[in-house]
Amino acid sequence: MILNSLSLINYKNFDSRSFELDAKINCFVGDNGVGKTNVLDAVYHLSFGKSYFNPVTSQNINHNADFFVIDGHYRKNDREEKVIVSAKRGQKKLIKRNGKAYERLSEHIGFLPLVIISPADRDLIIEGSSTRRKFIDGVISQSDNAYLNDLMSYTKILSQRNALLKYFAANRTYDPDTLGIYNEQMTALGTRIFKKRSAFLEAFKPIFQERYTAISGGRETVQLKYKSQLRDTPLDQLFTEALQKDRMMQYTTVGTHKDDLSLKIEGHHVKKFGSQGQQKSFLIALKLAQFDFIKKQSGTTPLLLLDDIFDKLDEKRVAQIINLVNDANFGQLLLTDTHSERTEAIVKEIHQSYKIFNL
Structure with a gap:
């Protein structure tokens, strides 16, 4: 292209x-x-x-x-x-x-x-988990429209569930049936999102490691790890266990919107222990791996x-x-x-x- x-x-x-x-x-x-x-x-x-x-x-x-x-x-x-x-x-x-x-x-x-590599990508390292989720979602979405639609639906229902929790607190009421409907919808969507993110990371990690090795000359080892509450517990069970906390906090404390990506170099977090050059190399390797993955999945060479x-x-x-x-x-x-x-x-x-x- x-x-x-x-x-x-x-x-x-x-x-x-x-x-x-x-x-x-x-x-x-x-x-x-x-x-x-x-x-x-x-x-x-x-x-x-x-x-x-x-x-x-x-x-x-x-x-x-x-x-x-x-x-x-x-x-x-x-x-x-x-x-x-x-x-x-x-x-x-x-x-x-x-x-x-x-x-x-x-x-x-x-x-x-398209893949862009920019100084703004440093946010992937220094900012919160939402930035790293957006990276994962952005890569998958370019070659999987069904995933993008699931993600948009999940975000919409999450917003509705949070609004309902605030309504319960403001009006000192509780409706388990309506909350149950949101839980059921989010469980179906969140489980699919989790499975696709897991499969993506398994395919992506060796590509990333190969790219980093080429940039660094093999001087350092790097690790990516997908962190999710769903790895150990199904989402419907998480909702049940977190019910009282959700009602008290007035927002949804569990789900795939809490997922994160751990970034390490030589076993240590890049954010704390990586030099500027190492951090930049890490980000460039991430983005070049993104390029490789999208090209393979879409059959089109990205810009x-x-x-x-x-x-x-x-x-x-x-x-x-x-x-x-x-x-x-x-x-x-x-x-x-x-x-x-x-x-x-x-x-x-x-x-x-x-x-x-x-x-």
Whole structure:
């Protein structure tokens, strides 16, 4: 899959800008604040219908405008595909494929597979469990629409169950039948989610370990572990055991929305004991493994976006990443950097066609 051209109108700091892209490597260079990352975010927007960095749609509209339009022309499976994402202040965002609007955003997820590696990914290490769940869910959802629908249904029912628990407390009442209906629905959905997450991690871990070994030169060992309350106890039983606590706390304290991913290097948590270089290598390996997994599951080579990834890495790790990206396994690449000379030196080593855009 190739993104041939990209057009931006009133998107973030851009009034109007178009790019004719190279089929292999595209470099966006310039000082901080000129909009390099915004170009990558626009491409992400075309794949997922939302920004990677700011989910509030109105805040992605240029300050001087009332709307934005992102227009992408792709080549996929020998077919031309045109995708447009547009938003107007006070109105619902619109996503069109070949002139036809989607009724549900979930129908579009996975059509344009994409992996982004960004400094913002550090949240996977330093933030709470919800960030790591989103990572797992994002990988699975790009190739499994049924999983995405289960996830959306689970989130909706969880919200309803929490509202019911608050209602019980506020009105000093209790209705076990209504709560039981929510428990039953969440048990069915949560069990399917747990099973798919478990299967995904078992397939994903060896891919990740192979990628990390290649980046680090085999100097360190890494571990991923899926942590879930459902590993030892069925969800319906968890609901029964947590009933009094849920009523007291007025929210649902058990379920797959509490799952987490343990990230370790040499047996120690990356967050506490990993150096900046090790943390960055860990994240890059996670994302490259995500690329491998999605490519295998979808049968389509995802776009790979690299946002300022060469910062804080020693020359040896940069060289390892260059060698990985030079593999025929990869398709189209878009990257940003603040140093145009460094960028050109790097892409020349990859021995692929490229374009450099100075912003």
